[in-house]
Amino acid sequence: MDIKAYIESGILELYVAGSLSEKESKEVYELMLKHPEILQEVLEIEASVIKLTSAVSPKSSSHIFNIIKEKLKLGDNEVKVVSINKPKYNWFTYTGWAAALIVGAGLLWTLNQNKQLEADITTADIENAYLEEQIEAAKNDLAATKNLLNVLRDKDIIAVPLGGQGEFENAYAKVYWNKADNSIYLDAQGLPNAPEGKVWQVWSLTLNPLTPTSLGTIDDFNTDDNKIFAIANTFESQAFGITLEPEGGSESPTMEQLYTLGVVTPSTP
Structure with missing residues (x-):
């Protein structure tokens, strides 16, 4: 697959805009998982659009921040949402979708990190248990060796x-x-x-x-x-x-x- 040509085809912009069919969107998503370059390009497109539209965020977007608070377990700490005049064009559908996609990508990354952390912890626990067994075995061997030496050195042996x-x-x-x-x-x-x-x-x-x-x-x-x-x-x-x-x-x-x-x-x- 020519990744560069795929990126330059414009399909990723349509994916970010939500203009693809369900089947096409699924194909892009699977390619994002397989190819870091495609994922990076999608994130950059999203970042550019969010940057351009940040000045016209809708008043009703506060629920998105509530979702982020809940997912990131921020508790009841208040998140300040700044409201501005409603823009001429309705960007809410797009920005809400883009923000949700970013949250989803972030949660996916966090889940993968947690799984890796759990795997690392499990490996460390196994290694520590094995090391403890080896230390205990060495102590037992040392005690047995000392006992044997005492027996062999007995003057009546x-x-x-x-x-x-x-x-x-x-x-x-x-x-x-x-x-x-x-x-x-x-x-x-x-x-x-x-x-x-x-x-x-x-x-x-x-x-x-x-x-x-x-x-x-x-x-x-x-x-x-x-x-x-x-x-x-x-x-x-x-x-x-x-x-x-x-x-x-x-x-x-x-x-x-x-x-x-x-x-x-x-x-x-």
Whole structure:
């Protein structure tokens, strides 16, 4: 579309004057919404006409200001209307229509601005809520980290290194055993993510006779970031081992899938 030619065609002047059919007026209005240049031209035509006719505003135009007051929520503040002698020609129909169009355009702009403001506020609220969640999560993580450090630094804690076994020699883990509260903290950073359909299972072992007892599976291993897990242990463990088992765990360890093993010794630091 040649916007310049359309503007110069004179149809916008007829639109402002209200001389177009309903269909033609609708087409111009839709083009105003799509093309800022056309809207700007219409506003300039209106401004020119209003400026030329401002000296001959009719006495009965006070209701237009009441509409503007109501739409702009000015309350009961008095708006002074200056009346002058009635002009030779009746401009009331045109000026009233033009003023109403300006009010409508202003209200449309205000509505769009309000919608944008609501969208901005909604976005800001979401961002603030997300930030608050992140701050709270960081506080919780910090508290958990401090608690973990206090546990690991306890002088009575027993640290048991678990070395890689067989073809899994690159695997490793470490158990921190606190006999006072029957718990262990397993640092399993040296294990790979469990394949689909598999889970890591932790075992407490007595050596004579060799008796494995399951301490449970680590179902959330792949999604846990720090790979440190708290596990209850009420047994007199002499060793700890970790195997890769089918989901749900096994009643006894699959020795071919024994990744790490560590023995508790009197000299264990």
